[in-house]
Amino acid sequence: MVRSPEKPVRAESDRSQPGLSQADRSQPVASKPGLSLGFLFFRQGAMGYLGLALGAVGLGAAILLLAASGWFITAAGVAGLSPAALYAFNYLQPAAVIRTLAICRTLALYGERIVSHDGILRLLQHLRLGVFDGLSRMSRYRLGASGSGDLMQRMLTDIDLLDQWPLRGLAPWFWAVSLCVVFAGFLFWISMPLFCIFLVVMLLIFGVLPVTVSSRAMDLALFQTWKAGERRQFLTETLAGLITLRTTGALATRLNTLEEMDHALDTSRWHLHGLGIASQALILLVLSLGLWMILFLGAGAAVSGQISPALLAGICCVMLGLSEVMAPLSQTFQALGFTRGAQQRLAGIFDVPEDGGTITDLAGPPRLELENVTARQGQALTGPDHVSLSLHPGDTLWIQGPSGCGKSTLAAVMAGWLAPAQGDIRVNGVPMAAVEEKTLRRQVGLLDQDLYLFPMTLAQNLRLAKPDAEDSELWEILEQVALATWARQLPRQLDTPIGEYGTGLSGGQARRVCLGRLLLFGPPILILDEPFEGLDTPTADRLLTMLRQHRKEGILVIISHQHLAGDFTCHFHWEALQNMENQAKTI
């Protein structure tokens, strides 16, 4: 029923991190220092410790309150038996202690909640930024391969799972163990036999419980995260192909498979839940057994006068109070399991080392050379094979070819977002892999076919490329991409908010905003993937003319299956791509 933890996890990480290299996958994730359980606690800073301390004080006060009350009542009852004892009995002090404990308990537990949530929020903040940093440090080749929105969403969900461990895993154990140790110390001082009984109770709960339950609970939790991912993917795919499935009648089979997955997941949940119930019952039974034994021995001792009945009442109250502290332990293994799962999936992204090239000096006029380059996007069967070309300042290259033949792959390779499977790429004579990221970006700009506009205003989107750009500069750029007329008639002009994926803009407009942004950034080598899609011919021609003028000193590469007007210094039709070397030499 339950698979070994390695198997599902590996399968999950394979799917969710397509960009990871083989070396990354085979590394044992738990040993990564970046996201260890200790790290998750210590990152909370002082708040983590303070939360633990306050919690221990609050819970301790709660138990002590009950114990002091039990002791006080019993002692008062005994004192009431003889007038002498009654006279000697100081009732003011215990009453004051009881009131103090009551206040202490309320304040400490309230404080603990605030403080520990502050710690968790700090931790989450740190983790989110950590993922952001990790992804922005990630080698450009890896990032290029792992950028799907769904993956990002899943990563954010995983981050939220990581906080389970300090809050619901670590803290209950710390509180239970520290309070038990204090109580055991007290018993050691009072009575050896009672201490021995309590020691057995501690041994059973803190020893047997983790050993018998934890590994199984973690396996179940890991299995569930993996299975839930599989189920989600399966359903998404089913929905995407719903009409095909309904017209072929295959929907029923597919829904059955989904039901089976659901069933497996539910059964695993059932086991995990059952494990929690069983451990809770175990904790309660062991504590009850301890209390029973303490009563059995303690009552004898009390009758023979070795121990006062009031003290015994106090001890019984502590045992009853401890069940409230111990019961949450039964849920800690689940929390640990879910944190582990999230940890394993995030480990590769968090704390990515700074890698990539170091060369920051690309002097001289721009040049771009490809030598015998072969590349594939993911599992693609087709793509550029043995492409060689050499581009110099003032060159314009038009790459033309049918859909899906690998033009975009070639663009990604030329811009340094995809590592070639074979061959060399050089920019200004320097191998591209050796160039530092920022320097390369300043040199080569790619307009992707998948547009991305941020949900910000038009001006903010443009200013990403040049934070200190004046309004006039922005208008100039909009003029160049033939959007100025459109933007002027918007009620809020440059301050018009743009939705995600450019909602509110037509596909062609969004494409031109992205193009304008890239032009504002101004890298000397421009690679534009289908820049004219969704544009009418006059606008496309106008843009092309503008680009030609703008790029006199630079290099312009346009990928398009549409027919482009005017002369290019170099034009490749895809079928002729293999012969590019010859053509390139003729430039």
Place this chain on the structure above:
Amino acid sequence: MKPDQEKQAGKWLKGQVAQVTSLLWLSAGAGVTASMCMVVQCFLLAHLLAGLAMENRFDRHLLWLLALPFLLRPCFLAVKELLGFRAGRVLRRRLRQSLLETIAAAGPHRSRIAGDGSLSAMVLEQVDAMDDYFVRYLPHKILAVATPVLIVAAVLPHSPVVAGLLTVTAPLIPFFMYLVGNEAVRAGRRQFQALSVLADRIRTMLQGLPVLRQLDAVPPARQTLAAASDRFRIKTLAVLRMAFLSSAVLELFASLGIAVAAVYLGMGLLGYVPWARGTVPVPLGSALFILLLIPEFYMALRRLGTDYHARAQAMAAAVSLMPLIHARRTVFQGGTNVWVPAGPPGIQMQQVSWQPSGRNQVLHAIDLDIMPGERVGLVGPSGSGKTSLLHLILGFDRPSEGQILVDGHPLDALNPDRFRQQIAWLGQRPEWFSGTVAQNLALARPHAGEDDFRQALAAAGAWAFIHPLPHGIHTALGEGGQGFSGGQLQRLALARALLRDAWLWILDEPGAHLDPETAVAVRRHMGQVTRGRTLILAAHHLEGLEWLDTLIRLDNGRIIHIERFRHGPVS
């Protein structure tokens, strides 16, 4: 989350819960029995201790009796949990099934409800998010009433004063919680908004990271992100301070309850109670019994407080499910007749109009007679109603007026699933599932052999590129058909449609996103292999469609022109 939406969702949630009321009551019943065990346990323990203190007597019978509640209480608690889980499981399964049915019935119109990603999140994560509500919150809600009543009843004969104290504080607790909680709910709503804004910002930043890197704009973006999440933390803490007050109120009452009762009972035993000096109002056994019960009294209420977030979570999930629940009512389930075609069918549309609820009319009184074996093209600008017309024929929608006849059978009366299985359908972008080429083709004909595949692939012009692959038809197709070019995928889709061997073909702009040369080649091929079938095809432009028998021009939901190239059906 708007209040009226919440109200609606709450009502619906209640309706769901009604299906498993008996299980939930059983679960609560087990909980109440466990509480009774607790009362018995406290009673025995108190009297054992009182006997020791007052008479120096160790009553072994009491000790042996004590073992009984010690053993039984954990068992009943476990039963309570198990029954709650069972109820949740039953509910989740039913709910998921009915949601899936709704989505499947909505077919292409599911996009009106939500995107595929959100829909699968609804069916999976949102349904799962309700679990804690069923398993914990609902039984505890019953327990939060039953246990305090039970305890007050147990205390009353021993000390009316303490029983009075408990009964007075018990209603005060919900009252204070209401006051504090109301503010917390309002603040919580604000925080929820802040959270979604933050989550959105992080997501967009991550998604746009390649752009940020391209533009060398990562550091400022990181600064914005850090500042936003700092603001969020401070805002959240302000909210939490408020929200935790309600649990602090409970904590305070529990502490004060114990403290006040202990001082009163202790003073009473000493004979110092102001209004009864020199007498003992509650004897030691009863006093200890009461003291041990008081934490349990507040415990039931406190547990409800900590489970409250389960309710909030379930509410949020229910609110997000509402669009899908509402959609269920509008989805047409279809008739029961089964149509078995003997050859290419004829299709008549009589005065068919269609107006989706709440929107403008899409089709106006369409009259159309498609002969058996006729191949018809629907052309017109986008938004002219081509796709809507196809969806009516596929039975994903019903005409608001008029009717559609298939071989003379009214479409309304046919079982829509059985009817659709007689259709070969091809869309703009063919739909693929992860698996091999063969597995994807087998969807069309589950028991097809290698020969069938080869014939179909050859007829569709796909054999030429499948054959040389190292794994042939067992080559893996990635998600969404990764690995093959658009033209190749269209040919594979054609092969799949051919395997259906259907008499009726419905095609929605096949190859619309392909480059013109590839599109024309695929379309011409389509013409060769669909001779003798009834075929309806929607298209933007006509290149490669010279083989159509009839061309129908649509504009604004009306037929503006019918052009027949050949006379009589081709058979």
